[in-house]
Amino acid sequence: MPKYKVLQKSFIGDRLVEVGEVVDYEGEMGSNLESLDKPTDKLAASEDGPMSRDELKAEALSLGLEFPSNIPTDKLASMVSEAIEKAQSNGA
Numbered sequence: 001m002p003k004y005k006v007l008q009k010s011f012i013g014d015r016l017v018e019v020g021e022v023v024d025y026e027g028e029m030g031s032n033l034e035s036l037d038k039p040t041d042k043l044a045a046s047e048d049g050p051m052s053r054d055e056l057k058a059e060a061l062s063l064g065l066e067f068p069s070n071i072p073t074d075k076l077a078s079m080v081s082e083a084i085e086k087a088q089s090n091g092a
Contacts, residue, residue: 003022003024026072067079
């Protein structure tokens with residue numbers, strides 16, 4: 001499950017969380033959260049910014065990943081990131 005640092009007092013998962021707390025959260029990341037998951041070089045922000053949802057979908061399809069059309073962007077990014085890391089560790 002993705003981990004996030006809370007940037008502003010928020011109501012997440014049926015509880016009030018304070019600034020600086022780390023939470024596990026499955027939903028879409030808002031401006032009140034900062035991802036603590038390590039992105040791969042391919043997904044990391046560049047001068048053009050992070051990959052768009054369409055770019056993530058294209059990358060996922062090129063890696064042979066299957067996913068539902070309504071998958072949250074952060075979960076799709078995690079899937080792609082894990083697949084890239086797996087491919088790199090296998091020498092592909």
